[in-house]
Amino acid sequence: MSILSVENLGKSFGGIRANHDISFDISPGEILGIIGPNGAGKSTLFDLITGYTRADTGKVIFDGNDITRMRPDRISNLGIGRTFQKLKPFADLTLLENVMIGSFARENNIKDARDKALEIIDFVDLIEKRHHFARELSTGQRKRLELARAMATEPKLLLMDEVTGGVDQKTIPGLVALIQKMKASGVTIATIEHNINIIMEVSDHILALDQGQRIAFGRPRDIQNNEKVIDAYLGTVDVA
Amino acid sequence: METVLDHARQEPVWNTNKKVIVALVALTLGLIVFPLFGPSPFYLHLMILIFMYAVMSQSWNVIAGLSGQISLGHGAFFGIGAYTSSVLYVQYGITPWLGILLGMVFAALVAIAIGIPMLRLSGHYFAIATLLIGISFQVVFQRWEMVGAASGLWIPLTEESSWLALQFHDSKAPYYYIFLAFFAVTYLLVWRLSNSKIGFRLRAVRDDYQAASSLGIDVSRYKIIAYVISAIIMAPMGSLFAQYILIVDPDRMFNLEISILVLLMTVLGGIGNIWGPLVGVAILIPISEYTRIYLGGTGGAVDLIFYGLILMLICVFRPAGLISFLPKHLLEREKHR
Numbered sequence A: 001m002s003i004l005s006v007e008n009l010g011k012s013f014g015g016i017r018a019n020h021d022i023s024f025d026i027s028p029g030e031i032l033g034i035i036g037p038n039g040a041g042k043s044t045l046f047d048l049i050t051g052y053t054r055a056d057t058g059k060v061i062f063d064g065n066d067i068t069r070m071r072p073d074r075i076s077n078l079g080i081g082r083t084f085q086k087l088k089p090f091a092d093l094t095l096l097e098n099v100m101i102g103s104f105a106r107e108n109n110i111k112d113a114r115d116k117a118l119e120i121i122d123f124v125d126l127i128e129k130r131h132h133f134a135r136e137l138s139t140g141q142r143k144r145l146e147l148a149r150a151m152a153t154e155p156k157l158l159l160m161d162e163v164t165g166g167v168d169q170k171t172i173p174g175l176v177a178l179i180q181k182m183k184a185s186g187v188t189i190a191t192i193e194h195n196i197n198i199i200m201e202v203s204d205h206i207l208a209l210d211q212g213q214r215i216a217f218g219r220p221r222d223i224q225n226n227e228k229v230i231d232a233y234l235g236t237v238d239v240a
Numbered sequence B: 001m002e003t004v005l006d007h008a009r010q011e012p013v014w015n016t017n018k019k020v021i022v023a024l025v026a027l028t029l030g031l032i033v034f035p036l037f038g039p040s041p042f043y044l045h046l047m048i049l050i051f052m053y054a055v056m057s058q059s060w061n062v063i064a065g066l067s068g069q070i071s072l073g074h075g076a077f078f079g080i081g082a083y084t085s086s087v088l089y090v091q092y093g094i095t096p097w098l099g100i101l102l103g104m105v106f107a108a109l110v111a112i113a114i115g116i117p118m119l120r121l122s123g124h125y126f127a128i129a130t131l132l133i134g135i136s137f138q139v140v141f142q143r144w145e146m147v148g149a150a151s152g153l154w155i156p157l158t159e160e161s162s163w164l165a166l167q168f169h170d171s172k173a174p175y176y177y178i179f180l181a182f183f184a185v186t187y188l189l190v191w192r193l194s195n196s197k198i199g200f201r202l203r204a205v206r207d208d209y210q211a212a213s214s215l216g217i218d219v220s221r222y223k224i225i226a227y228v229i230s231a232i233i234m235a236p237m238g239s240l241f242a243q244y245i246l247i248v249d250p251d252r253m254f255n256l257e258i259s260i261l262v263l264l265m266t267v268l269g270g271i272g273n274i275w276g277p278l279v280g281v282a283i284l285i286p287i288s289e290y291t292r293i294y295l296g297g298t299g300g301a302v303d304l305i306f307y308g309l310i311l312m313l314i315c316v317f318r319p320a321g322l323i324s325f326l327p328k329h330l331l332e333r334e335k336h337r
């Protein structure tokens, strides 16, 4: 049984086929890594799954529900959390308040929401910063903020868009450890990553996209040796 | 050993700064005893206007400051409140107290009717739409014969002061206490609101609606909730003001200046901060009343130019409003780091 199944999903922007006939499944408890060069359609895929972009064709089934073209808030309430590639913290609120807004998805009382938010902030190792405004945090900290905020909604599936992108090299191991800790806590994860070392390390399966199409899907080892992937991606991108 | 997490869990959930609490209690007591010192009617009148505008500006603060939707026609809800209670009293003899409640209901229904189509639009369109709606209410009431058209309705005087008819002829003090009660209750409830699930979710919608919806928040629904709450706060002020001056007419009750003033006072004091509107009102109302005395008439266009100037200065130099001059620790939750 898969927790998410994507069937022949397609979306064009004008003449650009951002996603074309994409299908894949995610099993409960696993980490799916998604790779592909810039403009491959990775973020569009997340936007289609979470309702921020309306699919032209295809279907998305989550946990037995057809969520194709459903509103983002309803999808979130069903149990899909996400972060944004272009970060969207509530800049004028504190870290704690940001995460509390996530926990209000399941809690009604301010004290319960606060206590749950604190636990998750501790989980992402930012407890000392809880009263800092989101705008005062570094990029890496704001990525953790988005993770914590999404986690606070108690998602069954969490979509992460380039969580390690644009952060300090030295903070990457911490983020990788965090992703693994989240998996261990029982959340199913799909993560878009440019850093190939990270993706190989954390993923159970990898989906490779290029020019809006699925070019490969499989175990990390198989992907590593897939010629299409090497041509489209591994060959052209700096592996740092 | 106590971890930072344990420690954080023991922090108060909201501002429990002792100085702030003492100041608020002292202020409330001061306001309650103030009429006992026999102030002249002018000072009671001034205070009544301050309470009234403090509530009206708070109403605007809820929709604009808390949920981020700029309404430029908020005076409409003031007029709806004024006309509902007055028409019901004048034509059917229904006590204004019930009229106040029904005015809140009407205001809420109008807010829903406007909000459902308009709040789906992006912010600019909502602002323009509310401006036009504010103007059209005035135009409609200027022509509506049943409610007295342009000349409005006089509220017939009772022979004696009466709580039931909400009319007091000998002293302004009862009006003072009624407005004070509405002011205190409004501020208390808005404070509760902003520290509740709805308040948090409204701030989320204001700061980033896409992030908000990724956290399960139905953005349009929450905007409508804010708009309805805001309308419900505004309407009773119209009803009470009508009882205070005992006349309703479209030029006074649906005056565009109301919509502008509530915006101006809130921005001056500090938009998005619960005390912002009060600070703005406490500064601008006395200035406006004194200029009315010394310059005569309504102050004409002079006060509007002056207001425009204030607005520009605030936006450029102090976008968080005058309240932001207060020490930060008084305004925020107590933090043990």
Ligand SMILES: Nc1ncnc2c1ncn2[C@@H]1O[C@H](COP(=O)(O)OP(=O)(O)OP(=O)(O)O)[C@@H](O)[C@H]1O
Residues within 6 Å of the ligand: A013, A016, A017, A018, A036, A037, A038, A039, A040, A041, A042, A043, A044, A045, A085
């Ligand atoms: N809203 C939009 N309107 C028009 N074109 C869009 C829109 N969103 C994405 N695109 C186009 O669709 C294609 C896929 O974009 P997408 O953001 O999904 O790529 P990506 O794989 O996430 O790239 P990156 O690695 O740079 O984040 C690109 O050509 C992009 O320009």
Ligand SMILES: [Mg+2]
Residues within 6 Å of the ligand: A042, A043, A044, A085, A161
């Ligand atoms: Mg992307």
